[in-house]
Amino acid sequence: xxxxxxxxxxxxxxxxxxxxxxxxxxxxxxxxxxxERKAGEAIPFMEQATxxxxxxMDAYLKLGQLYEFTRRYESAISAYRSAIQLQxxxxxxxxxxxxxxxxxxxxxxxGEALPYLEKFQAMFPPQSVQAQRVARQIASAKFAQEAxxxxxxxxxxxxxxxxxxxxxxxxxxxxxxxxxxxFTALKPxxxxxxxxxxxxxxxxxxxxxxxxxxxxxxxxxxASLSADGRMxxxxxxxxxxxxxxxxxxxxxKTGSDWSAPENLGPSVxxxxxxxxxSLSADGRRLYFVSxxxxxxxxxxxxxxxxxxxxxxxxxxxxGVPVNTPFNEASPFIHANGQxxxxxxxxxxxxxxxxxxxxxxxxxxxxxPANLGFPINTSEDQxxxxxxxxxxxxxxxFEEQKDGxxxxxxxxxFELPESLRERVKxxxxxxxxxxxxxxxxxxxxxxxxxxxxxxxxxxxxHADEQTGQYTAILPTGGEYALYVSVPGYLFKSLxxxxxxxxxxxxxxxxxxxxxxxxxPAIAGETAKETLNNLFFETGRYDLAEKSRTELDRxxxxxxxxxxxxxxxxxxxxxxxxxxxxxxxxxxRAQSVVDYLVKAGISSDxxxxxxxxxxxxxxxxxxxxxxxLNRRIEWRVL
Numbered sequence: 074x075x076x077x078x079x080x081x082x083x084x085x086x087x088x089x090x091x092x093x094x095x096x097x098x099x100x101x102x103x104x105x106x107x108x109e110r111k112a113g114e115a116i117p118f119m120e121q122a123t124x125x126x127x128x129x130m131d132a133y134l135k136l137g138q139l140y141e142f143t144r145r146y147e148s149a150i151s152a153y154r155s156a157i158q159l160q161x162x163x164x165x166x167x168x169x170x171x172x173x174x175x176x177x178x179x180x181x182x183x184g185e186a187l188p189y190l191e192k193f194q195a196m197f198p199p200q201s202v203q204a205q206r207v208a209r210q211i212a213s214a215k216f217a218q219e220a221x222x223x224x225x226x227x228x229x230x231x232x233x234x235x236x237x238x239x240x241x242x243x244x245x246x247x248x249x250x251x252x253x254x255x256f257t258a259l260k261p262x263x264x265x266x267x268x269x270x271x272x273x274x275x276x277x278x279x280x281x282x283x284x285x286x287x288x289x290x291x292x293x294x295x296a297s298l299s300a301d302g303r304m305x306x307x308x309x310x311x312x313x314x315x316x317x318x319x320x321x322x323x324x325x326k327t328g329s330d331w332s333a334p335e336n337l338g339p340s341v342x343x344x345x346x347x348x349x350x351s352l353s354a355d356g357r358r359l360y361f362v363s364x365x366x367x368x369x370x371x372x373x374x375x376x377x378x379x380x381x382x383x384x385x386x387x388x389x390x391x392g393v394p395v396n397t398p399f400n401e402a403s404p405f406i407h408a409n410g411q412x413x414x415x416x417x418x419x420x421x422x423x424x425x426x427x428x429x430x431x432x433x434x435x436x437x438x439x440x441p442a443n444l445g446f447p448i449n450t451s452e453d454q455x456x457x458x459x460x461x462x463x464x465x466x467x468x469x470f471e472e473q474k475d476g477x478x479x480x481x482x483x484x485x486f487e488l489p490e491s492l493r494e495r496v497k498x499x500x501x502x503x504x505x506x507x508x509x510x511x512x513x514x515x516x517x518x519x520x521x522x523x524x525x526x527x528x529x530x531x532x533x534h535a536d537e538q539t540g541q542y543t544a545i546l547p548t549g550g551e552y553a554l555y556v557s558v559p560g561y562l563f564k565s566l567x568x569x570x571x572x573x574x575x576x577x578x579x580x581x582x583x584x585x586x587x588x589x590x591x592p593a594i595a596g597e598t599a600k601e602t603l604n605n606l607f608f609e610t611g612r613y614d615l616a617e618k619s620r621t622e623l624d625r626x627x628x629x630x631x632x633x634x635x636x637x638x639x640x641x642x643x644x645x646x647x648x649x650x651x652x653x654x655x656x657x658x659x660r661a662q663s664v665v666d667y668l669v670k671a672g673i674s675s676d677x678x679x680x681x682x683x684x685x686x687x688x689x690x691x692x693x694x695x696x697x698x699x700l701n702r703r704i705e706w707r708v709l
Contacts, residue, residue: 092126092128092129093125093126095125096122096123096125096126096129096132097122099118099119099121099122099125100118100119100122100129100131100132100135102115102118103115103116103118103119103122103135103139104135106118107135107138107139107142112139112142112143113143115139116136116139116140116143119132119135119136119139120136122136123136123152123155128159130156130159130160130165130166130169133152133153133155133156133159133169134152134153134156134168134169134172136152137149137150137152137153137156137169137172137173137176138172140152141176146176146179146180149172149176150173150176150177153169153172153173153176154173156169157169157170157173157189161192164196167193167196170189170190170192170193170196171193173186173189174186174189174190174193174210177189178210178213178214178424178451179424179425179451180451181217181221181423181424181450181451183214183215183217183218183221184218186214187211187214187215190207190210190211190214191211193207194207194208194211212421213421213422213423213424216421216422216423216443217422217423217424217446217451220423220443220445220446220449221423221446223445223446224445224446224447225444225445225446225447225448225489225491225492226489227447227448227486227487227488227489228486228487229468229470229484229485229486230484230485230486231482231483231484231485232245232254232277232467232483232484232485233270233276233277235270235276235277235278235279235280236254236256236270236277236280236483237482238258238268238279238280239258239259239260239261239268240259240260240261240480241258241259241469241480241481241482242256242257242258242259242268242469242481242482242483243256243257243259243455243456243469243481243483244256244257244294244295244296244403244455244456244469245458245467245468245469245483246296246297246298246458247298247458247460247467248298248300248301248302248543249300249301249354249408249461249499249501249503249543249545249583250461250501250503250543250583251272251460251461251465252271252272253269253270253271253272253298253302254269254270254271254272254277254467254483255267255268255269255283255296255298255305256268256270256280256296256469256483257293257294257295257296258280259481264290264291264292265292265293265294266282266283266288266293266294267282267283267284267287267288267293267294267296267305267307268280268281268282268283269281269282269283283305283331284324284330284331286324286330286331286332286333286334287305287307287324287331287334289312289313290312291309291311291312291313292309292310292311292312293307293308293309294307294308295307295308295348295349295350295403296308296350297350297351297352297359298352299352299353299354299355299356299533300354300355300408300461300501300533300543300544300545301503301533301541301542301543301544302326302543303325303326303327303536304323304324304325304326304352304356305323305324305325305326305331306321306322306323306337306350306352306359307321307322307324307334307350308320308321308322308347308348308349308350309321309322309334310348313334313336315336315342316336316339316342316343316344317342317343317344317345317346317347318345318346319346319347319348320336320337320342320347321336321337321341321342321347321348321350321359321361322334322335322336322337323335323337326536327536327537327538328536328538328539337359337385338384338385340377340384340385340386340387340388341359341361341377341385341388343363343365345363345364345365345366346362346363346364346365346372347361347362347363347365348361348362348363349361349362349402349403349404349456351404351405351406352406353406353410353531354408354410354461354499354531354545355531355532355533355544355545356379356533357378357379357531357532358376358377358378358379358406358410359376359377359378359379359385360374360375360376360391360404360405360406360413361374361375361376361377361388361404362374362375362401362402362403362404363375363388367390368390368396369390369392369393369396369397369398370396370397370398370399370400370401370419371398371399371400372400372401372402373390373391373396373401374390374391374395374396374401374404374413374415375388375389375390375391376388376389376390376391377389391404391413391438392437392438394431394438394439394440394441395413395415395431395438395441396419397417397419397420398419399417399418399419400417400418400419400426401415401416401417401419402415402416402417402426402455402456403415403416403455403456403457405456405457405458405459407459407461407463407496407499408461408499408501408545409461409463409496409497409498409499409545409547409548410433410530411432411433411434411497412430412431412432412433412459412495412496412497413430413431413432413433413438414428414429414430414444414456414457414459415428415429415430415431415441416428416429416453416454416455416456417429417441420441420443421443422443422449423443423446423449423450423451424450424451424452425451425452425453425454426453426454426455427443427444427449427454428443428444428448428449428454428456428457429441429442429443429444430442430444430492430495430496432495442495444457444492445491448466452471454468455468455469456468456469459488459496461498461499461500461501461545462498462499462500462582463488463493463496463497463498463499464487464488464493464498465485465486465487465488466485466486466487466488467483467484467485468483468484468485469481469482469483469484470482470483470484497547497548497549498548499545499546499547499548500545500546500548500582500583500584501543501544501545501546501583501584502543502544502546502554502583502584502585502586503541503542503543503544503583503584503585503586504541504542504585504586504587504588505535505539505540505541505542505587505588506519506535506540506542506556506558506587506588506589506590507540507587507588507589507590508561508589508590508592509589509590509591509592509599510591510592514535514536514537514538514539514540514541515535515537515540515558515561515590516534516535516536516537516540516558517534517535517540517542517556517557517558517588517590518532518533518534518535518555518556518557518558519532519533519534519535519542519544519554519555519556520532520554520555520557521544521545521546521547521552521553521554522552522553522554522555522621523550523551523552524550524551524552524553524605524618524621525550525551525618527620527621527624530547530552531544531545546568546570546584547570548570549570549571550570550571551567551568551569551570551571551618552567552568552569552570553565553566553567553568553604553605553621553622553625554566554567554568555625556588556590557629558590559632560592560593561590561591561592561593562590562591562592562593562599562600562601562706562707562708563590563601563625563629564588564590564601565601565602565603565604565605565622565625566586566604567604567605593633593636593708594708595636595637595708595709596708596709597707597708598707599707599708600641600705600706600707601705601706601707602703602704602705603622603626603664603703603704603705603706604622604703605618605619605621605622606619606622606623606664606704607619608660611648611656613656613659613660613662613663614663615663615664615667623664623667623668623671624671626664626668626706627667627668627671627672627673630668630673630677630678631672631673636677636708637676637677637678637679637708637709638677638678638679638706638707638708638709639678639679639680639681639706639707639709640661640664640665640678640679640680640681640704640705640706641657641661641681641682641683641704641705641706641707642656642657642658642659642660642661642680642681642682642683642704643657643683643684643685643687643688643689643701643702643703643704643705644656644657644684644685644701644702645685645688645692645697645698645699645701645702646685646688646692646698646701647692647698650684650685653684653685654682654683654684654685654686655682656682656684657682657683657684658680658681658682659682660682660704661680661681661682661704662680664680664704665678665679665680679709685701688701689701689703
């Protein structure tokens with residue numbers, strides 16, 4: 074509760090009246106000035122009122138309020154204590170106990186606040202709403218004491234002074250490679266704009282306006298980026314015609330240009346409040362905050378998915394245990410798609426809004442964990458962005474002077490080990506997709522499929538002007554990555570993270586891979602390897618996890634009804650040559666048989682076995698021999 078709101082509350086609470094007219098006159102004059110928002114001028118009158126009548130409890134209460142309003146916190150605490158000392162056991166002192174304990178909690182002086190909270194709680198029946206509310210404060214104070222004793226080893230530092238071109242900066246978000254930073258900047262005239270800065274490996278560039286099509290003379294802020302930095306969802310609370318008090322808008326980047334922002338529409342936006350978006354890495358899922366009906370409390374975290382036609386589906390409430398009867402804010406879904414960071418004033422914390430993390434699994438969301446001190450303090454914490462590799466966190470820090478917030482700056486810190494252990498890191502693959510012959514960039518679709526479940530984990534589009542793409546690579550499990558464009562042979566890549574060591578998984582280094590695609594033209598010699606077909610050693614029956622690749626090939630054939638292909642089997646140089654030739658033929662035939670069962674005419678497919686006759690690389694190592702054991706396909 075703000076100082077003004079608490080002042081109004083106390084005016085209708087228990088009061089002790091002045092015993093002399095002079096004190097009442099001074100008191101009334103101070104109240105009049107405060108009502109005119111002249112707190113500084115009101116203070117001398119209220120101070121004189123307490124001197125005229127040292128037993129005037131209400132004057133001490135209001136004096137404490139005035140000190141708080143003018144950020145003179147120690148003076149406020151002294152005034153509240155003076156009020157309590159007059160009648161320490163009387164219900165009339167309840168408001169003073171409440172105000173004093175709130176002030177101490179706000180300053181992070183939890184041990185000092187506890188005796189006053191306990192005294193205040195005793196003034197109410199044990200099962201009353203008031204007693205339960207104070208009990209919650211007591212629990213938070215005790216939790217905070219422990220958190221301060223077991224502080225997280227973090228050392229926040231400004232990202233770069235070059236970013237500090239406006240009075241305040243906040244809500245930083247980055248691409249998966251941490252090369253592009255977008256944040257909200259508060260300008261001197263009060264306008265909020267979205268700014269962008271890029272990292273060249275050593276320094277950040279001076280920030281510039283993200284785009285003239287996005288920033289206006291009104292406010293644009295609290296943005297979210299997809300991992301490739303080409304989809305942006307941001308908040309607008311005025312200036313554009315929307316559905317409610319604050320709406321979410323989307324813009325897409327092609328080449329170097331951002332599209333004109335579009336309202337996300339009536340499924341996401343309502344006549345209520347929608348703000349603080351967070352996109353999944355591939356931009357197909359959106360988390361946001363709303364106070365629409367149907368939630369668990371006031372402002373809740375909601376989620377909407379993008380369907381195959383590009384429409385946002387009806388949002389669903391994330392539910393408990395994430396949402397509470399109180400306010401939740403600023404969700405951030407990590408690039409792993411499982412770790413949800415968010416702010417809340419409803420979970421046990423150190424005061425106000427604290428930052429928490431909850432992990433998604435097949436059974437729902439885990440109990441939110443407080444990120445600890447000093448990531449959380451007695452002050453409100455707004456938001457947190459964690460890098461894809463789980464190593465760094467970015468946030469806005471309120472720089473203070475004499476306990477008063479001066480400006481908000483962008484800070485970063487290394488994520489402590491206790492948090493890194495629970496945030497599954499991810500890597501990324503990026504590069505350019507182009508025609509193998511003409512080098513023309515292609516607007517390809519890049520899909521990552523879990524071979525165990527045959528489910529698409531992510532789907533992104535390459536930039537139609539540049540061919541650039543960025544795809545998130547999870548840790549743990551086996552995945553197929555497909556790059557496809559109509560009229561081209563699809564590229565099949567295989568990623569097996571089941572054998573990686575912990576140090577390799579935590580390295581989180583991105584990989585660069587340019588992908589040339591071969592046109593699907595009859596008579597061409599170009600071929601592709603089907604990297605996600607799996608056989609047992611010396612056998613030709615296909616493993617179950619090969620189904621993803623086979624279905625992909627069948628879909629290609631159905632989409633290209635005039636195309637005929639050759640399926641070619643190859644082995645390494647180990648073993649008998651004749652046996653290898655026969656094995657390669659049978660493996661190729663296994664693929665053909667699957668395609669025929671999938672509805673592809675047998676006269677469109679030819680199986681050929683080449684044995685060890687056509688190695689890709691010399692058979693000089695186990696790694697090379699693995700590359701030579703392959704199934705290829707080409708258009709006839």
